[in-house]
Amino acid sequence: MLAARAGAAGGGVTAAALVEVEGLAKTFDVSLPWLNRVAERKQRQFVHAVDDVAFTIARGRTLALVGESGCGKSTVARLLVGLYAPTRGRVIFDGVDAATTRRPAAIRRRMQMIFQDPYASLNPRWKVKDIVAEPLREHGFAGGVPPAASARESRQRIDARVEELLASVGLAAADAEKFPHQFSGGQRQRISIARALATEPEFLVCDEPTSALDVSVQAQVLNIMKELQARSGLTYLFISHNLAVVRHVGDEVGVMYLGRIVELAGKALLFARPRHPYTRMLLDAIPDIHMSGRARTPVQGEVPNPLQPPPGCAFHPRCPHANERCRVERPALLAIDGVRVACHAVEERRI
């Protein structure tokens, strides 16, 4: 336990932390309706989608969260931007608790989100200029300093800003008059990015922003995201199931399994020396594109049902190193050799 506290302090508050997450948890009630429960004598059921997640992201850096479907990574994204209210825990943005602040709008305009599906996240009935300008209007950008003298001036300001935003993601000013269906998936995702950048946020939460895109288009979008970060010092939480993409964009990487972070480490360290057996397994599962003949251990088993997670370490049924302790005691995220890992075997130096 001592090591745990040392880890939390060591990796916790640093001077430049923009986002701090402490003991974040989200539980969903997935019980049957009351009448069915009574008639069928069923218990209430809860999914612990996110449990005890903690991390910090330094200003201008990228934390990548990776995991398989159902591991809770998208729930973390939604908790961070306030689309879900946390069951427990806190999100602290630039020193302010996002849940209790008296001016939530002031925080919200500083963080934005990019969603996975560029077909579902843009209103098909709106022109691109209205889509990109929506956050500007919502957050009163048109007011500006000095305040716009007339409605006409405020409109002109918005149009100019939209043009600037479209240019920053490589779209033409003429595209502002078009509708989303006139664009390809990659272009739509760039419109989403332009919209997210409208209020000049410092923090972008990107939930699988390239998963719906083809690889050549994915490269375009990833390049734009990196350029924007280099230019304006953006901070990203980047969520993906694709380890190669995570390796490309992340500075730090968090690996999630069944609602918890099982390993959190700098990118170089994590990919050079993965500690948690699940991280190793994920790395092993990536097809070897360069056919270097790297030996691969086939992965065993499947992700368990989140309604009945295994006791102890949730990964123990699939883990080749599991012992009795793993089956009963849940490992805490400990600082070990410069990384943070939740594994008894690593702690006991068995692996």
Added chain:
Amino acid sequence: MAAPLLEVEHLRVEFPGRRGRLVALDDVSFSIAPGEILGVVGESGAGKSLTGAAIIGLLDPPGRIAGGEIRFEGARIDQLPYEDMRKLRGRRIGAIFQDPLTSLDPLYTVGQQLVETIRTHVELGAAEARRRAVRLLQETGIPAAEERLDHYPHQFSGGMRQRVVIALALAGEPRLIVADEPTTALDVSIQAQIIALLKRLCREHGAAVMLVTHDMGVIAETCDRVAVMYAGRIVEVGPVAAVIHAPAHPYTAGLMGSIPAMDEDRPRLLQIDGAMPRLNAIPSGCAFHPRCPHAFAPCTSARPELLAAGATHAACWLHAPALRAAA
């Protein structure tokens, strides 16, 4: 070399529409040898799934084969009557689709579906067919196969369902399996299991595979040869190692460069600007020329055929020495 199992020559698929015909596949030719695994890779809209659908005779109307030939074991199959094609499909040519849930009937148990498939294609009694179904499920690595036979598809996880679908595809002991994105709907850790399984079973059963996917990693792990498609045509075809390590077509090179690598750090990914053209606006000449960094005069006017380029064949004028010298 043995006679090819499947030969596709100058295949053309059209969709008639109000504003004229859309040519979705144009002049697609390739062959698959017995026991060979051919990968077909490309981005969405390239026509790779359509090629698979044309071979197994499951083109969605109004799409139709407007030209060319498909020969299976030496006999033409592209003009077979519906009933004959239906018998061939499943018995001689198996199919695996992307989403295992839509390939299975939710109202029947997995066992009923397997037994029905087996008895449609092979003359067997009910008990013998059931024994065979259990054996197939065991081969695909489903634990407690005997019990699982009486379960419904919704009681299986995604990975397990795809195993059932593979068992179904193998039920008729086909010579060729057309697998359309068999791992795309699955998580990475499950993906690797399914790819290994597909590869092992096809080798054991002596079936050739046409593996349609957008994932170069899967191709690299699985295939003997690969065909790269772009805008309804094959732009490069050759042995997997050659195509991956020394791509001859600029599109293939761009595609490879845009994949983030696991073993090296690059500040920027190679990107191919623009997007694949729509079917109603395919550029003249080489369809890739507006996005190609190496395009020169002939590319805008004349369409290149597949030309020998090192160990592969590429549809690119860069590999026509006479033209290059002239330029």
